[in-house]
Amino acid sequence: MTLSVFQAARESPDAAALVTATETLSYAALASRVRAALGWLGPAGGLVGATALVAEPTLDAAVAFHALVATGTPVFLVHPKWTSAERERALGAVRPTFRIPPGLAWTGCECAEPPSPVPDDERPLAMVYTSGSSGGPKGVELSRLAIAASAAASAKNLGWRDDDRWLLSLSFAHVGGLSVLTRCLAARRAVVLDPGDVAEAVARHRVTLLSLVPTQLARLVAANWHPPAYVRAILVGGAALTAHLRAEVTARGWPILATYGMTETSSQVATQAPGDAPAAGAGRPLSGMEVRAVGGVLQVRGPGLFTRYVPSGERERTSDGWFETGDLGHVDANGVVHVLGRRDDLIITGGEKVLPQEVEDALNRLPDVQEACVFGSADEAWGQVVAAAVVPRIRPWDAAQLAGRLQGQLAPFKWPRQVAVVAELPKTANGKVDRKALAVQCRQALRPLGTQ
Numbered sequence: 001m002t003l004s005v006f007q008a009a010r011e012s013p014d015a016a017a018l019v020t021a022t023e024t025l026s027y028a029a030l031a032s033r034v035r036a037a038l039g040w041l042g043p044a045g046g047l048v049g050a051t052a053l054v055a056e057p058t059l060d061a062a063v064a065f066h067a068l069v070a071t072g073t074p075v076f077l078v079h080p081k082w083t084s085a086e087r088e089r090a091l092g093a094v095r096p097t098f099r100i101p102p103g104l105a106w107t108g109c110e111c112a113e114p115p116s117p118v119p120d121d122e123r124p125l126a127m128v129y130t131s132g133s134s135g136g137p138k139g140v141e142l143s144r145l146a147i148a149a150s151a152a153a154s155a156k157n158l159g160w161r162d163d164d165r166w167l168l169s170l171s172f173a174h175v176g177g178l179s180v181l182t183r184c185l186a187a188r189r190a191v192v193l194d195p196g197d198v199a200e201a202v203a204r205h206r207v208t209l210l211s212l213v214p215t216q217l218a219r220l221v222a223a224n225w226h227p228p229a230y231v232r233a234i235l236v237g238g239a240a241l242t243a244h245l246r247a248e249v250t251a252r253g254w255p256i257l258a259t260y261g262m263t264e265t266s267s268q269v270a271t272q273a274p275g276d277a278p279a280a281g282a283g284r285p286l287s288g289m290e291v292r293a294v295g296g297v298l299q300v301r302g303p304g305l306f307t308r309y310v311p312s313g314e315r316e317r318t319s320d321g322w323f324e325t326g327d328l329g330h331v332d333a334n335g336v337v338h339v340l341g342r343r344d345d346l347i348i349t350g351g352e353k354v355l356p357q358e359v360e361d362a363l364n365r366l367p368d369v370q371e372a373c374v375f376g377s378a379d380e381a382w383g384q385v386v387a388a389a390v391v392p393r394i395r396p397w398d399a400a401q402l403a404g405r406l407q408g409q410l411a412p413f414k415w416p417r418q419v420a421v422v423a424e425l426p427k428t429a430n431g432k433v434d435r436k437a438l439a440v441q442c443r444q445a446l447r448p449l450g451t452q
Contacts, residue, residue, distance in 0.1 A: 003125070003148055005031050005066040006114040008188050016190035019165065019205050020059050027188065030066065031114070037067040038112035041100070049097030050074040050127065055173035057195045060105050065172070065181065069125060072118035074141075076127040079173035093311050094127055094139055120148040125182075127310050128175050130263045139310030140263045142175075149303035150179060150266035151186040153286035157273055158209075158233060158257075165190045166209040169198055169216065170431065176211050176238050179267035199225045206230055213238040213431035217256075218245055218371070227254055233274060235259045239432040240341065240357050243280070244364040250278040258282045260339050264323060265289070266304040270337040281336040291337050292322070298329045298339065328355070345435060347376035349384050352413045356435070359386060359416065362409045368393050373425050375439045377418050377446060388416040389425060389442050397421055402449060420445040 008017070009031035017030040025033065041051075041064075053064055055077040068075040076096045078087060091099070125144040129137045166184055168191050170177040184191045194201040198216060201207060208230055212220075217236055227234065237259035249256050259271040260282035270291060272283035285291045289302035299322040306323075308315050317323055328340040340355050347354040356374035363372035371391040376384035390397070399419045406415050420442040426434045 002117055003120055003144060003151075003182060003185055004070050004117055005034050005185065006070055007117055008185060012188040015188050016165070017184075017188075018059060018062055019190050019192045019194070021194050021204070023059075024190075025059075030063070032111070033063045033106055034067045034070060035111040035114060036109040037063050037106040038071065038115070039110040040104075040106065041067060042112055050076050050094065050124075052076045052078050052091060052094070052096040052099040054078045054080050054100070054102040055171050055177070056080045056102065057168050057171060057177065057193050059193055060103070062172075062181065062191070062193060063106050064100050064104070066185070069182075069185075070118070071115045072123060072144075074124040074127060076139075077129075077173040077178065079129065080171055090129055090137070090139065095311070118144070120144040122307070124307065126178060128173065128178060128263050141307045141310050142263075142266050143307050146266045146304050146306065147179075147182050148186065149288060150268060151183045153288055153304065154179070154183055154268055154271070155187060156287045157268075157271055159274070160187050160189060161208065161232070163206075163230075164208045165192050165205055166211070167192045167194070167198065167201055167205075167207045169195065169201070169210070169212065174238070174431075175261070175263045175267050176213075180211055199223065202228065202231060208232050210234045212236055214241050214245060215239070215427060215431045215433075217241075217249065221245070221248055221252075226252065231255060233257050235271065237261055237268070237271075237282075240339070240360075242357070242364050243361045246278075246280075260337055262325065264306045264325075265300055265302075266306070269300050269302075269304075279336070281332065281338045283337065284335045285337065291331055293330045294324075296328055296330070297343055298325045298327045298337070299323060300325060345375070347374075347384050347386055349376070349379075349386060349413060350382045354386055354414050359388065359410065359414055362406055363388060363390065363416075365409075366405060368397065371425055373433050373435060373438050374416065375435050377439070377443075379417075385417040386414060387418040387420070387439070387442070387446055389420045389422045389438050391422055391424060399449060415449070417449055418446040419449055420447070 009027040013028035017027040018025045076094050122143045124141050125147050126142050128140050166180050168180045172178045192205045233255050235257050241258050257272040261268040269289050270282045270285045301322045326343050329338050341357040345356050359374040360372050363369050370393045373389045377387035379385045403415045426437045428434050
């Protein structure tokens with residue numbers, strides 16, 4: 001199906017398209033609102049090149065997005081949580097020809113004629129910034145073809161029901177949020193725009209599909225929420241789904257589907273399928289996507305891959321089209337993809353290699369630990385030692401017996417040698433734990449294990 005709201009309005013005029021706390025727009029009504037936006041954007045010069053849009057999960061921002069997509073205008077998605085300095089750095093790098101002011105309403109604007117359909121080919125659809133979890137943020141150009149291929153692969157894995165409604169709980173400046181908009185557009189299904197409390201939004205709008213980062217999932221678990229029976233899938237990605245959290249939601253019977261993807265792949269690379277038995281890993285590669293491990297590092301290839309980095313123009317592919325992700329992992333005999341963490345996060349202590357995620361899983365299994373993040377701390381004798389920042393469930397929290405409590409779970413060289421007790425773990429705008437920022441913040445607070 002074509003990524004065009006006008007085509008969707010012709011094919012499914014009465015189907016729900018966008019749902020908010022106060023109104024529901026059918027595809028016919030959304031197309032009318034998009035025509036009004038085009039009446040404003042055209043004279044303003046917004047349709048002559050890349051256009052910057054603050055990607056808030058609001059109706060007016062979604063209308064502007066659909067207007068740009070329908071006309072084939074590349075949209076640079078600005079994260080609403082960026083500071084003014086971060087925003088200006090990104091805008092200076094991309095240099096869009098026009099910026100849509102945030103909070104602009106389209107009601108009352110003069111309507112324009114619908115544009116001719118734009119084919120889903122190699123022309124750019126969006127420019128999305130990575131989270132900066134490794135090597136600093138990068139602008140990523142995603143083509144219409146890549147976005148459409150990703151939507152088709154997701155549909156083949158998950159399927160669609162007539163009553164499906166997908167909650168957009170994150171900014172669509174994050175590729176996970178963007179893909180909710182484009183998947184539902186391609187399938188002529190409804191996107192629920194109700195930011196805030198996820199549980200309340202699910203109940204209010206009878207949401208059937210969710211995309212969450214592990215931080216959001218953990219909050220729902222802590223609130224003792226249970227998904228209603230009409231919620232048929234909760235996709236969890238964007239960061240590592242710890243073994244402890246996976247086991248907890250699996251035991252509760254939640255319809256969790258682990259997924260692995262990134263901005264450079266237009267969202268999903270591999271995802272568990274409905275009906276799969278609960279198991280480790282992120283599922284098998286989706287239709288058209290290939291995954292392999294070379295030297296323990298995952299590489300991917302397929303139609304969902306990005307076009308280039310912006311503004312450098314670099315593609316970073318092998319001669320035969322593979323993109324190296326920088327993620328450590330492997331593909332097992334059943335074709336399931338297992339992600340072990342970022343290569344840049346690997347800790348080498350006394351010649352031994354330690355995966356932070358493995359240590360974090362062990363710490364998070366302790367009943368008095370709410371959340372933990374592990375990283376390397378420089379050490380003259382060992383090169384690095386394992387360090388951990390811990391958010392305890394109770395205070396005061398005593399780490400003196402921590403090593404003994406990890407005995408039998410981890411080899412001694414993996415035990416944290418330095419610990420900092422913190423009130424919370426810093427997160428990036430996309431909801432991931434900011435490991436590098438945490439290491440800097442905790443530098444003075446780290447204490448040798450047992451001296452908290």
